[in-house]
Amino acid sequence: MPLDPSRTLAELKDLRTLTGDANGAQRVAFTPTWAKARAWLREKLSQLPVETHQDPAGNLWSTLKGQSPKSLLIGGHIDSVPDGGWLDGCLNLLAGLEVLRRLAESPTPPPVTIRLVDWADEEGARFGRSLFGSSAASGALVPDDVRNLTDKQGVKLADAVREHGIDIDRATDARMELENAAAYLELHIEQGPVLETLGLPMGVVLGTFGVERHAVTFTGQAAHSGSTPMAHRKDALAGVSRLHLAIREIAVKHGGVCTVGSVTTKPGIVTAVVGEATMTLDQRHLDPAALAAMHQDAREASQRIALEEKIDVSWKTIWRIQPFPFHPHLIDLADTATREICEASHRLPSGPLHDAAEVCRAGVPTVMLFVQSLRGISHNKIEDTKEEHLALSVQTLDRLTDAAIAWLTSST
Ligand SMILES: [Zn+2]
Numbered sequence: 001m002p003l004d005p006s007r008t009l010a011e012l013k014d015l016r017t018l019t020g021d022a023n024g025a026q027r028v029a030f031t032p033t034w035a036k037a038r039a040w041l042r043e044k045l046s047q048l049p050v051e052t053h054q055d056p057a058g059n060l061w062s063t064l065k066g067q068s069p070k071s072l073l074i075g076g077h078i079d080s081v082p083d084g085g086w087l088d089g090c091l092n093l094l095a096g097l098e099v100l101r102r103l104a105e106s107p108t109p110p111p112v113t114i115r116l117v118d119w120a121d122e123e124g125a126r127f128g129r130s131l132f133g134s135s136a137a138s139g140a141l142v143p144d145d146v147r148n149l150t151d152k153q154g155v156k157l158a159d160a161v162r163e164h165g166i167d168i169d170r171a172t173d174a175r176m177e178l179e180n181a182a183a184y185l186e187l188h189i190e191q192g193p194v195l196e197t198l199g200l201p202m203g204v205v206l207g208t209f210g211v212e213r214h215a216v217t218f219t220g221q222a223a224h225s226g227s228t229p230m231a232h233r234k235d236a237l238a239g240v241s242r243l244h245l246a247i248r249e250i251a252v253k254h255g256g257v258c259t260v261g262s263v264t265t266k267p268g269i270v271t272a273v274v275g276e277a278t279m280t281l282d283q284r285h286l287d288p289a290a291l292a293a294m295h296q297d298a299r300e301a302s303q304r305i306a307l308e309e310k311i312d313v314s315w316k317t318i319w320r321i322q323p324f325p326f327h328p329h330l331i332d333l334a335d336t337a338t339r340e341i342c343e344a345s346h347r348l349p350s351g352p353l354h355d356a357a358e359v360c361r362a363g364v365p366t367v368m369l370f371v372q373s374l375r376g377i378s379h380n381k382i383e384d385t386k387e388e389h390l391a392l393s394v395q396t397l398d399r400l401t402d403a404a405i406a407w408l409t410s411s412t
Contacts, residue, residue: 003102003398005391011094012390015040015078016086024381025086029079029121029132030058030160037078037090041118044097048104050116057136057174058120058166064104066113072404073115073184073364074099074397075134075355077122084123085189085383087390091371092187093118095394099401111409112182114401119355120166127157128318134358136171137178143168175362183330183404184359184366187397189385191352193376201389202396203346204334205368208357209256209284210323212295216243216302220311222267222275237265237274238309239302246301247281254294256285257351286323286349321353324360330367333407337400338369342392352378369396 019027019037027037038060045052045062052062063071076092096116103110120133127149135141147158147168158168190196195203218239223232244260251258259282266276281298285291299315306313331347338345350368360366371393374384385393 003098003395005098005394008094008098008394009387009390011044011097012086012090015090015094020086023083025080025084026082027078027080027084028082028125029123030126030164034079035164038118041078041093041097045116048100050100050104054165055137055174055177056166057133057141057171058161058164059133059137059174059177060118060120061177062100062116064100064110064114066110068112069180070182070408071113071115071180072401072408073117073181073359074401075117075119075184075186075359076188077119077355079121079123079125081123081125081379083381085378085380087189087383087385088191088378089122089188091189091390091393095187095397098394099398102398103401110405112405113180117177122355126151126160129157130319130353131355131358133174134355137174138358138362139172139175140358140361141172143171178359178362178364181359181362181364182408183327184356184364185330185369185397185400185404186354186356186366187369187371187393188354189378189383190370190373191376191378192373194348195346195370195372196374196376198346200344200346201342201372201392202338203348203370204331204338205326205350205356205370206331206347207286207323207325207360208350208353209286210288210291211319211321211353212281212283212291213318213320214281215278215316215318216240216281217276217278217314217316218306218309218311219276219314220274220309223273225271225273228273233273234311235273235309236277236311239305239311239313240277240279242305242309243298243302244279246305247283247298250294250297250301251283253297254285254290256283256290256294258283258294258298280318284351288323291323321357324357324366326356326360326367327365329407330365330404333403334367334369334400337396337403341396341399369393369400
């Protein structure tokens with residue numbers, strides 16, 4: 001069965017119809033729609049000579065046995081954010097499925113074992129914790145840090161995952177899945193404007209940005225909006241407002257990105273000065289020293305602002321991850337494969353996080369391919385990529401797979 005990228009396109013559209021609505025993709029991890037998408041994927045895999053199982057962290061593994069137990073992994077995630085796009089995460093899986101089909105057709109088994117993995121809850125959309133399944137496999141997940149995270153309905157993470165066969169205290173047993181992993185490939189939409197601006201279909205990813213993600217709470221004094229003169233206020237929201245403006249300058253100064261994505265206030269009524277205001281802060285950079293400096297600057301700014309506003313400030317870490325540079329030789333192989341299929345290539349860092357970062361943390365040689373995103377938009381129903389570019393991306397992943405197999409075979 002030769003590689004057929006048009007089949008991948010048809011499957012992407014089928015999945016969109018099955019698990020999306022007028023607002024976009026609804027495959028939020030650990031929900032019935034996610035389980036439906038998984039069942040659909042498993043049905044496709046059941047038609048191939050592969051062994052498929054779910055690991056203790058909820059990752060779905062499909063293995064095409066090769067002549068050596070040494071394994072080449074191809075990974076993606078079928079989960080999406082609410083009202084998400086039709087390509088983020090599932091493109092990698094369905095392109096990988098097509099590569100598996102092609103390899104499974106050969107009369108002799110591949111020289112190394114090929115494994116397709118659907119990571120559980122890459123997005124962290126429901127509980128605010130990204131990379132659940134892949135961080136369990138890398139060993140970075142600490143069950144006590146996540147078991148009591150709650151969704152908007154008050155459901156605890158530990159209870160939500162139990163419904164899908166996951167015991168949070170056993171999740172890091174997923175580490176054994178990486179035992180024979182010798183290389184990891186992940187194809188993903190770029191989610192940014194760089195490749196479109198350059199007029200290139202595909203690029204090679206140098207690594208993923210490190211992230212500092214914190215909740216910053218300012219505490220002042222709630223007071224009546226009519227009876228409290230301006231000079232007497234301890235307005236907690238002033239801390240958030242001023243810090244939000246400050247982090248934009250800090251980001252530009254260090255060449256990184258900083259975002260305030262959420263603000264909550266108490267008492268949160270129209271007739272009261274805000275007594276407590278909490279903002280989330282997400283900071284990203286490819287260079288560890290610059291990321292640390294960006295974070296330090298934000299902390300200092302928050303203390304200065306608190307002093308000036310006569311309010312208090314406290315920081316709580318939500319999550320952090322260091323930058324992960326990808327494997328130099330795999331980057332070269334990906335560059336060559338991209339040039340062969342698309343005539344040109346470009347190397348770029350990844351701002352968004354990906355499961356590839358966790359696989360890289362586990363010490364597995366890793367690389368990612370990006371395919372151009374139209375308008376640089378993702379996590380939204382208008383997320384899109386030209387069909388001709390999607391077809392090229394399947395071909396490039398296929399070419400890179402062959403190059404990686406050859407590399408793994410020669411480096412025995
Ligand atoms: Zn993704």
